[in-house]
Amino acid sequence: MASADTLCKKLLNVKHTVVKSHDFYNDADGVIHLRINARPDAWHRDDCPFCNRRNLPRYDRQAKNKKVWRGLDFGGILVEIEASTHRVTCPEHGVVTAAVPWAYAQSSFTRDFDLTVAWLATYLPRSVVAGYMRIDWQTVGSCMSRALYDLEPERARRLNGLVNIGIDETSYRKGHKYITVVVNHDTNTVVWVADGHGKSVLEQLQRPHR
Numbered sequence: 001m002a003s004a005d006t007l008c009k010k011l012l013n014v015k016h017t018v019v020k021s022h023d024f025y026n027d028a029d030g031v032i033h034l035r036i037n038a039r040p041d042a043w044h045r046d047d048c049p050f051c052n053r054r055n056l057p058r059y060d061r062q063a064k065n066k067k068v069w070r071g072l073d074f075g076g077i078l079v080e081i082e083a084s085t086h087r088v089t090c091p092e093h094g095v096v097t098a099a100v101p102w103a104y105a106q107s108s109f110t111r112d113f114d115l116t117v118a119w120l121a122t123y124l125p126r127s128v129v130a131g132y133m134r135i136d137w138q139t140v141g142s143c144m145s146r147a148l149y150d151l152e153p154e155r156a157r158r159l160n161g162l163v164n165i166g167i168d169e170t171s172y173r174k175g176h177k178y179i180t181v182v183v184n185h186d187t188n189t190v191v192w193v194a195d196g197h198g199k200s201v202l203e204q205l206q207r208p209h210r
Contacts, residue, residue, distance in 0.1 A: 008036045011074055012081065013112055016044040016101040024077075035068070035080045040101055047098060048090040049105030056088040059095045069103050070135075071110040078134070081110065104146045111150075118147035158184075158191040159205075169197040 002010075005019040012019075021037045039045070046056045062084040071079035081102055088098045102110045109117075113133075120129045121144055130137045164185040171178050178197035182205060183190055194201050 008034075009038075011079070012036065012038075012071060012102060012110065014102040014110075016041045031078055032076070033078045033080055034074065035082055036071075037082050038102070039083050040099075044101055045098065046088050048088065048093055048096060049099035050093045050096065051090065052099070053090055053092070056090055056098075058098075059087040059089045062086045067108075069100075069108055069110050070113060071102075072113050072116060073134075104150060107142075107146055109143065114143040114146045115150075117143035158189075162191065165191075167202070 005022060008022050009017060009019045017038050018041050019036055019038050023035050023037075025033050025035065027033060040047075044054070046058060047054050048056060063086065066082050067085050069081045069083075071081055073079060083100060085097050085100075087095050089095055096105075099105065104111055104114060107114060117129060117133055117135070117140055120132065121140055124132075126137055126140045129140050133140075135143075162184055166183040166185055168181045168183070169178055170181065177195070180194050180197050180201050181190060182192040192205055194204055
């Protein structure tokens, strides 16, 4: 029979992770939390969170206070991962907090949480997603940005070889706001979107993109 810590690891859906312990507690609002104490395994303790370079030299020891990441709820229980963090020195990105296998760089949520929020936001209003996931409205946008960067880190590639395009300027909110959409007719895909309309907006398309 699998141990409770093994079940916690399966619940988190993560690799290269060691679950050390777990505990339940109730917050002031009566919400039940499952807090899982974990760490990266020995082969992924000193990785850069941006370029994934491994076995980097440590810049300092573990931080005094542990960091907590919010995970996907399980049966109405709010799941969290708690771990000690430290910094490493990356030749490209400098001194950074070492990567953890369960989360994107600089995120306070697990990778699965960020991806789930981003997926929901493609079908539902942001306010609905915020209420369902028990996060604030602004956090939805942050989750979407991290997920998008992971799924398509070099979005400028959409503009490579662009020849035949279509431009659609659509108004919303009773004509008070506009959005400009550029479509690649050769691939039938949206390659660029921006708020507003007119020449000044389209000039942004010619600027370098990250």
